[in-house]
Amino acid sequence: MDDPFRLLGLNTNASAAEVRQARRDLAKEHHPDAGGDADMMRVINDAAGAALRILADPPGPATALPDVPPNVPPNVPPNSAREPDDAGMTRDAPSFTVEALPVETFEALLVVTSWIGEVIDDEPPYRLDVLIHAHDGIEYPCWCRLELVPDAGASTVSIGVGSYDDQPTPSITVLRDLWITHLNRYDWA
Incomplete structure (x- = not known):
């Protein structure tokens, strides 16, 4: 994906709220439940996700923390569920x-x-x-x-x-x- 902001109709200084609003507006037109195309909706979702990741971790000298999968809640019986690892999450x-x-x-x-x-x-x-x-x-x-x-x-x-x-x-x-x-x-x- 070249520029997720452009695909969403936004410029690169858009806020996270503007990204979510653009995704919601495009979904009203392109979501399969509204008569749109599922592939286009996936592209829109991917673009919104990419734009939000860019906003959360702007390029620069800082090092991003790795994604940490959530823990399985403590009230789940042992051996019935496992904490998903990076490959399984x-x-x-x-x-x-x-x-x-x-x-x-x-x-x-x-x-x-x-x-x-x-x-x-x-x-x-x-x-x-x-x-x-x-x-x-x-x-x-x-x-x-x-x-x-x-x-x-x-x-x-x-x-x-x-x-x-x-x-x-x-x-x-x-x-x-x-x-x-x-x-x-x-x-x-």
Whole structure:
């Protein structure tokens, strides 16, 4: 990707909020649920993620800290889940945006969790750790962390996924689509 800011229609001095807003605006046109193209939506998500990483770690003499995968919560029984290592952990940030405040989004995610898995741990309304059961394109159970960030009256959700019980880790795209599909089935009224 040559210039993620240009792809988002922004200049290189854009803020993180402007990057998230540009991604949200483009998603309204290009998201498959709005009649858009899934490949274009992936390009937009990748560009937004790249732009946010650039803003978080601007070029210069400072050394970036390595990405550290989140720990498996302490209340998970030993040997039932393992802390994902760098090879087994996949992160997608940002994954998707929900046009609701974090408290409402968190409640919806809890309901969806009851449909597709079980809550392992949570810090309402900003973090939810879930064990996803084999379901809708997910062949094996997996461990999933959802992190919510308030974003101009909406919520940006980032997903981290790791293997469970030494099973293969599912595609982050399949997992993201599973959450989006079920959130769109949720009764927001």
